[in-house]
Amino acid sequence: MSRRVTVVTAVHAPSAPFLQDAYASLRAQELPDGWEWQWLVQEDGRTDDVRRCVPADPRVTFRQGRADRAGGPGVARTIALARAEGEYVRILDADDRLTAGALARDLAVLEADATIGWVTSRVLDLMPDGSTAGFPGDPDPGPIERNSLLTAWQADGFRAPVHPATLCVRRDLLLALGGWMALPASEDTGLLLALNAVSRGWFTEEAGLLYRKWEGQVTGQAAHVDPAERDARMRVIEARARALAGLGWGDTT
Numbered sequence: 001m002s003r004r005v006t007v008v009t010a011v012h013a014p015s016a017p018f019l020q021d022a023y024a025s026l027r028a029q030e031l032p033d034g035w036e037w038q039w040l041v042q043e044d045g046r047t048d049d050v051r052r053c054v055p056a057d058p059r060v061t062f063r064q065g066r067a068d069r070a071g072g073p074g075v076a077r078t079i080a081l082a083r084a085e086g087e088y089v090r091i092l093d094a095d096d097r098l099t100a101g102a103l104a105r106d107l108a109v110l111e112a113d114a115t116i117g118w119v120t121s122r123v124l125d126l127m128p129d130g131s132t133a134g135f136p137g138d139p140d141p142g143p144i145e146r147n148s149l150l151t152a153w154q155a156d157g158f159r160a161p162v163h164p165a166t167l168c169v170r171r172d173l174l175l176a177l178g179g180w181m182a183l184p185a186s187e188d189t190g191l192l193l194a195l196n197a198v199s200r201g202w203f204t205e206e207a208g209l210l211y212r213k214w215e216g217q218v219t220g221q222a223a224h225v226d227p228a229e230r231d232a233r234m235r236v237i238e239a240r241a242r243a244l245a246g247l248g249w250g251d252t253t
Helices: 013-027 073-083 102-112 149-155 171-176 187-198 227-247
Strands: 003-011 035-043 060-063 088-091 116-126 142-144 168-170 200-212
Touching: 003 013, 003 073, 003 102, 013 035, 035 073, 060 073, 073 171, 073 187, 088 102, 088 171, 102 116, 102 168, 102 200, 116 187, 149 187, 149 227, 168 171, 171 187, 187 227
Parallel strands: 003 035, 003 088, 035 060, 116 200
Antiparallel strands: 088 168, 116 168, 142 200
């Protein structure tokens, strides 16, 4: 019987046309013998615009949220976990693309060391003209020790030194933390810092994701940088990470 890695994608109508590119990058993944993937596509809300963009593939399942309210990508991803069958969960935003070998590299790390709870990797920005661009400041490849990300995040203007959109995590650990934070944005950063508070992680120097830059990108909208909301998000993210660290979870790992 094959083992599975679950890929989770939250999508809303503006990003739905990019699903085919995300799917192509997933189909191109070469997994180790005995492994397969499943793709959970979860619409944030309920429209008539997303379903037609979802590939017809038995490995892909599509569900919608509430018709009267969008809950944000964290809510969409978390409710998708009800369908997750894999031992590991990999994030893939609807407008992004995996690089060749990304899933195999994630699995190799997690299978080799039970003390590693999650994996991240280098990111390349995918520009509108199809070119790619990296950015300086990646950490050294290898283990990310517990509680090491919070200080770096604060020192760099609340920017994590590894990208949460590249996260691959043990499903049981993800569920134990309740999935993604119930925030209007930065919910993936909140999860990343919570994971680091209770578990060692890993950074892979090979690029694992092409992070699309486009005018409809949620993180590029004015609401994302509203000072009052941003301050509230950062405060609760920090408080959660510190509270989890204080509980001493994983101290025997």
